[in-house]
Amino acid sequence: MDKQDKTDKKDKTVFETFIGLEIHIQLITQTKIFCGCRNSFGDPPNTNVCPVCMGYPGVLPVLNEEAVRKSYLMCLALNCTLSEKAVFDRKNYFYPDLPKNYQISQFEHPFGINGYVETTLPDGQAKRIRIHEAHLEEDAGKMIHEGAVSLCDFNRTGTPLLEIVTEPDFKSGEEVESFLQDFRRMIRYLGVSDGNMEEGSMRCDANISINYPGKGLGRKVEIKNLNSSRHVKLAIQHEEIRQAKMIRSGETIIQETRLWNEEKKRTESMRSKEDANDYRYFPEPDLPPFIPTASFIDEIRENLVELPHLRRKRFITEYNLPSETAEFLTDEKGRADFYESVCKEGTDPQTAASWVKGDVAKVLNREKMDITSSPLTAERLVSLLKILDEGKINGQTAKKVLDMIITENRDPVSIITEHSLEQLDNSDELSSIIDSVLAQSSAALEQIKSGDMKPVGFLIGQVMKLSGGKADPKKTKEMIMEKISAL
Amino acid sequence: MQKEELFVTASLARLELDEKEAEKLNEAVTGMIEYFSLMDKIDVDDLPPTTHAAAKVNRTRKDLPSDISLADKMVENAPEKEGRFITVPNVL
Numbered sequence: 001m002d003k004q005d006k007t008d009k010k011d012k013t014v015f016e017t018f019i020g021l022e023i024h025i026q027l028i029t030q031t032k033i034f035c036g037c038r039n040s041f042g043d044p045p046n047t048n049v050c051p052v053c054m055g056y057p058g059v060l061p062v063l064n065e066e067a068v069r070k071s072y073l074m075c076l077a078l079n080c081t082l083s084e085k086a087v088f089d090r091k092n093y094f095y096p097d098l099p100k101n102y103q104i105s106q107f108e109h110p111f112g113i114n115g116y117v118e119t120t121l122p123d124g125q126a127k128r129i130r131i132h133e134a135h136l137e138e139d140a141g142k143m144i145h146e147g148a149v150s151l152c153d154f155n156r157t158g159t160p161l162l163e164i165v166t167e168p169d170f171k172s173g174e175e176v177e178s179f180l181q182d183f184r185r186m187i188r189y190l191g192v193s194d195g196n197m198e199e200g201s202m203r204c205d206a207n208i209s210i211n212y213p214g215k216g217l218g219r220k221v222e223i224k225n226l227n228s229s230r231h232v233k234l235a236i237q238h239e240e241i242r243q244a245k246m247i248r249s250g251e252t253i254i255q256e257t258r259l260w261n262e263e264k265k266r267t268e269s270m271r272s273k274e275d276a277n278d279y280r281y282f283p284e285p286d287l288p289p290f291i292p293t294a295s296f297i298d299e300i301r302e303n304l305v306e307l308p309h310l311r312r313k314r315f316i317t318e319y320n321l322p323s324e325t326a327e328f329l330t331d332e333k334g335r336a337d338f339y340e341s342v343c344k345e346g347t348d349p350q351t352a353a354s355w356v357k358g359d360v361a362k363v364l365n366r367e368k369m370d371i372t373s374s375p376l377t378a379e380r381l382v383s384l385l386k387i388l389d390e391g392k393i394n395g396q397t398a399k400k401v402l403d404m405i406i407t408e409n410r411d412p413v414s415i416i417t418e419h420s421l422e423q424l425d426n427s428d429e430l431s432s433i434i435d436s437v438l439a440q441s442s443a444a445l446e447q448i449k450s451g452d453m454k455p456v457g458f459l460i461g462q463v464m465k466l467s468g469g470k471a472d473p474k475k476t477k478e479m480i481m482e483k484i485s486a487l
Numbered sequence: 488m489q490k491e492e493l494f495v496t497a498s499l500a501r502l503e504l505d506e507k508e509a510e511k512l513n514e515a516v517t518g519m520i521e522y523f524s525l526m527d528k529i530d531v532d533d534l535p536p537t538t539h540a541a542a543k544v545n546r547t548r549k550d551l552p553s554d555i556s557l558a559d560k561m562v563e564n565a566p567e568k569e570g571r572f573i574t575v576p577n578v579l
Contacts, residue, residue: 036552152574
């Protein structure tokens, strides 16, 4: 569709699109990047503030080692070359959301440069996206603009923010959308950020330019205010069309920053100040450089988990799963870990997959629970599936028990014992239930005797009903047939 | 120094300058810049840039919240506020 939109009826030129991203992720830490204030979302305004993050004179910022660790973990996951000596710089700008009047960031010597990351495009093709750099900086505060004033909340000021800059390797909004979903999954796997775009813990600006094919990059426009991967896609698609129209009508694209207007579904010029980009970077004198030692990097490397796209591939080959199932199971690390623990205990991978994807997901969704924090441990599911496999309960009962494990936080054995849910097989009890059903079903018996087997199903149903669902359907059928032939 | 540069610098520093003030300031700033440019005569070709006075590196702290909070006092000290928000003239 988007190729058609880019092509005017008279002018058949299809332009080439180049998109690069600047992704900001809020790192999960207890405290801010340079002070001991809490890094938490949703507290009353200006509760997590101190002289350091409020830019009082004479204070000394000290780097949070956890923010450093998580940054390096990301750099390793992004296959970056690590700076031998990382340096912090002051980026000077005046805006009330940053009371120091400068942001501490990294300019010339960021933690990591020249990396790459693999992504899967919507058509299933793998694509390598080059990473220009990853640098650590402090976030700014939040403002609400209301009438004559702007209300400032500095709780977010000074929280650790890692900025990842890609090369202009994306060709369309669809590519960017699916990349952002992969990227979000990756940062959640690594535990560096929760990647929530709506809450702003992952934010993305897009630089986009178009040009005649083979002519290289065009003049780029930066789009901000994109708070979901879908909006990133829509904004890029809109911008491609806008720029193509301008070029066709002989206009010059202005290098500027534009804001995505979610309601009107279009980008709008941000009236950028021409001189605003003179940030006068210089090395931050209050923070010494950081030199990662080999042992520090080795220690970080140990936390490098198998990334989601690799795990998905492995699930397909190792457990022989359809790609859609593998995708569902590896979407969240906790779910994939759970699945693998269940398999490790000897459960058949196909059975485990169909339960985790089916009834487990259904009950957890209904209860709005996450698999990692739900009462359903891998041990409990393994135990339930073993009891089912041994024929002690039937499939319907297993589903009921699963529900009770999750809602009552109990283990399957105690639930089955307490509600005496074990299947009746060739016990006397089952035999007597069948006898009483047969005694009341003379019409059905006549039919069966005359060779019409249809009522057998009805009889099994009656037995199941009378037994409270505990009868083993297979055994029941066998015994019914035995009893009828003996009549 | 060009006068336009002075106006750009002034606007970055959120300073309002009229022509007369600019005239006077331009003279002073030009003098200062010329004085600094004396340093250009020193040969630093073989010297790496000095960015920090002390040679210390890797100064970090543990990720632990501090026990003391000065937040209430700081909000109290703010010249203008609305509830716990600190207010400034609307910048949008």
